Amino acid sequence: MSEPERTDADRTQVFGAPGPGPDPADQQTTEVHPVAPAPRQDTPPIPFRSVGADGAAGHGVDRPAPADGTWRPPVDPATTAPAWSTKPVAVRRGDAFGALCLLLAGVAAALSLLLPWTPDGPTGLDLARDVVDQARTDWTGLFDRGLWQPGAVLAGGAVLFLLGLLLLVPARAHRALGVLALLVAGLVVAAVLVPSYDRDWQLGTFDLGFYFALGVAGLGLLGALKALLTGPKVR
Structure with missing residues (x-):
């Protein structure tokens, strides 16, 4: 009995040889479409309660958040204020020019002694002794003898010298010392004007000591x- 004739398909099944592949025309083409992103839903603004100045919650009033949707804590002015004062402050300083004038007035009074x-008359020191002696016996005699004038110049010069030292002490203002110095200087001015008037303003009848007395009056008045x-100077 003869063996039947095998075809190519039978040989493929027997020997395991690869058969012809599928026809490319029979394959279906799959198209890939991009997926559109889902619409984004913005988070609604979060309401927050108002906070009082003392840190306590308000009366339940809800206010909307800022426009950018970010919640910010309330600003406390006490924490943001600078540690130093922004108001003008008076500077403590001494009055050098006024002090110099008053000190020179005191020096002029000392030189007049x-x-x-x-x-050919008495010196300032002799006049000072006469003033002290007359004040011990009868102080009203100072006006009768005209001794109050050199006494006012010499005593006023000493007081002006002390006030000049006080003007060097730093302070916001020295107006109180200026008022006191003005009163003393006014007394000295009167003490030099009266004898000048009695001699018809003839300053040639006086000597060098009286000229220093005039300097006490002028410098004391200027410094006062x-x-x-x-x-006060502020900054």
């Missing part, structure tokens, strides 16, 4: 006005 006030008119 060593010099005669009138030609400087201290009185100078206000």
Whole structure:
């Protein structure tokens, strides 16, 4: 009995040889479409309650958040204020020019003690002794004998010298010292004007000691006005 004839498909099944592949025309083409992103839903603004100045919650009033949707804590002015004061502050300082004038007035009064006030007359030191002796016996005699004038110049010069030292002490203003110095300087001015008037303003009848007395009056008045008119310096 003869063996039947095998075809190519039978040989493929027997020997395991690969058969012809599928026809590309029979394959279906799959198209890939991009997926559109889902619409984004913005988070609604979160309401927050108002907070009082003392940190306690308000009365239940809900206010909307800021426009950018970010919640920010309330600002406390006490925590944001600077540690230093922003108001103008008066600077403590001394009055150098006023003090210099008053100190020079005191020095002029001291120099007048060593010099005669009138030609061939007593010195300032002799006049000071006469003033002290007359004040011990009868102080009203100072006005009768005209001794109050050298006494006012010499005592006023000493007081002006002390006030000049006080003007060097730093302070916001020295107007109180200026008022006191003005009163003393006014007394000294009167003490030099009265004898000048009695001699018809003939200053040639006086000597060098009286000229220093005039310097006490002028310097004391200048220093007193400087201290009185100078206000506080602020920055």
